[in-house]
Amino acid sequence: MSDLHDLELLIESAVPIIYVETPEEARLDALVKRLGNRLGKPIIRWSVVSGLQGTHNVDSSKDKSNPGTALQQILQSDQEGIFVFFDLHPWLEEPVVVRLLREIGKQYSQIARTLILVSPTVTIPSELETLSVKFSLSLPGRDDIIAMILAESEAWGEKKKRRVQARQEVVEALARNLIGLSFSDCRAIIRSLIYDNGILDDQDVEKAIEAKYKTLDSDGVLSFEMETARFTDVAGLRRLKEWLGYRREVFLSDNAPPGLDTPKGLLLLGVQGSGKSLAAKAVAGAWQVPLLRLDFAALYNKYYGETEKNLRNSLKTAEMMAPAVLWIDEIEKGLSPDDNGGPSKRVLGTLLTWMAERESRVFMVATANDIEALPPELLRKGRFDEIFFVDLPSDDVREEIFRIHLELREQDAESFDLVELGKASSGFSGAEIEQAVVASVYASFARKEDLTDVHILAELAQTKPLSVLMAEKIHGLRAWAADRTVPAD
Numbered sequence: 001m002s003d004l005h006d007l008e009l010l011i012e013s014a015v016p017i018i019y020v021e022t023p024e025e026a027r028l029d030a031l032v033k034r035l036g037n038r039l040g041k042p043i044i045r046w047s048v049v050s051g052l053q054g055t056h057n058v059d060s061s062k063d064k065s066n067p068g069t070a071l072q073q074i075l076q077s078d079q080e081g082i083f084v085f086f087d088l089h090p091w092l093e094e095p096v097v098v099r100l101l102r103e104i105g106k107q108y109s110q111i112a113r114t115l116i117l118v119s120p121t122v123t124i125p126s127e128l129e130t131l132s133v134k135f136s137l138s139l140p141g142r143d144d145i146i147a148m149i150l151a152e153s154e155a156w157g158e159k160k161k162r163r164v165q166a167r168q169e170v171v172e173a174l175a176r177n178l179i180g181l182s183f184s185d186c187r188a189i190i191r192s193l194i195y196d197n198g199i200l201d202d203q204d205v206e207k208a209i210e211a212k213y214k215t216l217d218s219d220g221v222l223s224f225e226m227e228t229a230r231f232t233d234v235a236g237l238r239r240l241k242e243w244l245g246y247r248r249e250v251f252l253s254d255n256a257p258p259g260l261d262t263p264k265g266l267l268l269l270g271v272q273g274s275g276k277s278l279a280a281k282a283v284a285g286a287w288q289v290p291l292l293r294l295d296f297a298a299l300y301n302k303y304y305g306e307t308e309k310n311l312r313n314s315l316k317t318a319e320m321m322a323p324a325v326l327w328i329d330e331i332e333k334g335l336s337p338d339d340n341g342g343p344s345k346r347v348l349g350t351l352l353t354w355m356a357e358r359e360s361r362v363f364m365v366a367t368a369n370d371i372e373a374l375p376p377e378l379l380r381k382g383r384f385d386e387i388f389f390v391d392l393p394s395d396d397v398r399e400e401i402f403r404i405h406l407e408l409r410e411q412d413a414e415s416f417d418l419v420e421l422g423k424a425s426s427g428f429s430g431a432e433i434e435q436a437v438v439a440s441v442y443a444s445f446a447r448k449e450d451l452t453d454v455h456i457l458a459e460l461a462q463t464k465p466l467s468v469l470m471a472e473k474i475h476g477l478r479a480w481a482a483d484r485t486v487p488a489d
């Protein structure tokens with residue numbers, strides 16, 4: 001294991017203070033124990049409950065819970081070795097404790113004492129910076145997770161006297177999806193999946209993804225969307241679907257073939273209600289990866305003054321969930337350029353940097369319908385792999401939208417004159433067609449009649465579609481999109 005090697009190098013390089021930020025105390029402790037044996041160094045441990053343990057050179061019975069006393073004793077003795085302090089972090093704000101750590105550290109050339117500070121969180125005071133380095137425990141890789149699944153399955157099997165049922169693909173999928181979590185979090189999730197019913201199947205993969213997300217997400221700016229969509233729910237958008245189809249395999253493969261860049265993301269720009277949000281959800285559904293939604297409104301509301309930091313954290317969480325789709329709906333609302341130098345400028349900067357530099361397989365799908373509010377930097381070549389324009393649906397696509405929405409409402413689409421409905425709904429958006437179907441289902445139900453074309457046609461005739469109400473705006477949008485975007489259908 002490389003952790004052993006890395007920590008050994010640090011200790012051998014005579015750094016006096018090594019701090020380790022980890023919830024996996026037991027794992028670190030085991031590592032230090034092995035190193036102590038290997039290097040022939042004694043290990044002395046301290047915690048607030050047991051005080052100093054593992055040395056006869058200092059009096060461990062003295063004032064156990066006071067780290068100042070323990071450090072004072074260490075400073076005055078000539079005991080060499082590795083001193084592991086568990087959860088010392090609350091005392092790192094005390095000047096006496098900081099000073100003692102510094103004194104011990106400065107003596108290293110005379111008395112070789114390595115102090116290892118282990119806590120779930122550590123902020124090293126500036127006085128100690130030059131004397132200390134950070135060490136991070138590695139996260140389990142694919143093979144480690146598979147080994148863990150096997151070990152946990154075996155343990156369960158022995159206890160229950162029957163075998164865990166799991167297909168190889170499921171084990172692989174679990175391993176792929178749990179990457180990015182610590183050993184203990186992985187183990188806890190695997191255990192709960194096995195103990196549930198002794199079976200590991202596709203549902204457990206979904207549960208694992210959700211559990212991972214819950215483990216990672218701390219601030220609620222990013223939401224995990226359980227509901228994705230399928231491309232069969234989306235009419236039209238043929239070029240977009242083809243574009244995504246071409247990229248699916250490369251995006252999902254662990255080592256993309258040379259010469260093919262990992263797809264990074266796209267922008268769907270277009271008319272209201274034309275299916276942009278639906279299409280964004282369908283990307284995750286079609287690629288069978290988690291759908292994570294980044295909510296700018298939550299970002300601004302919740303954390304006044306901490307927006308960029310939280311954006312960075314959210315993006316990091318998204319990366320830990322990779323491969324994943326990161327969906328930013330109505331991106332222009334969070335990044336409006338007219339607010340000079342305000343948080344949105346800096347948020348935009350953070351986002352653009354991330355888009356340019358990220359290496360992970362997080363596919364960003366942004367949607368927008370107001371080009372005037374879109375910052376031009378976002379549209380510059382190379383930000384998105386492609387910008388698609390989603391226009392109002394054409395005749396044949398409208399027929400398809402009717403079919404989809406009739407079938408979603410348990411109607412037999414074949415008994416309707418879809419061509420006629422398509423013609424009658426010229427200028428309607430997908431959302432408006434859906435509304436017409438919904439309203440006519442209600443109308444027919446209220447009249448105790450079976451739904452027919454007549455109900456729907458009546459509904460359409462009553463509606464003034466957006467294309468009429470907002471003719472100018474849509475015209476402007478089309479003109480703008482003509483030489484800057486690719487038609488989605």
Ligand SMILES: Nc1ncnc2c1ncn2[C@@H]1O[C@H](COP(=O)(O)OP(=O)(O)OP(=O)(O)O)[C@@H](O)[C@H]1O
Nearest residue numbers: 233234235272273274275276277278369430431434
């Ligand atoms: N091409 C389509 N195929 C099937 N259903 C559609 C289509 N376009 C729109 N709809 C229906 O209309 C609903 C609203 O569409 P959606 O929210 O995706 O539009 P949008 O482009 O995101 O609109 P907005 O700009 O207002 O956010 C969808 O949930 C879906 O039911």
Ligand SMILES: [Mg+2]
Nearest residue numbers: 276277329367
């Ligand atoms: Mg939308």
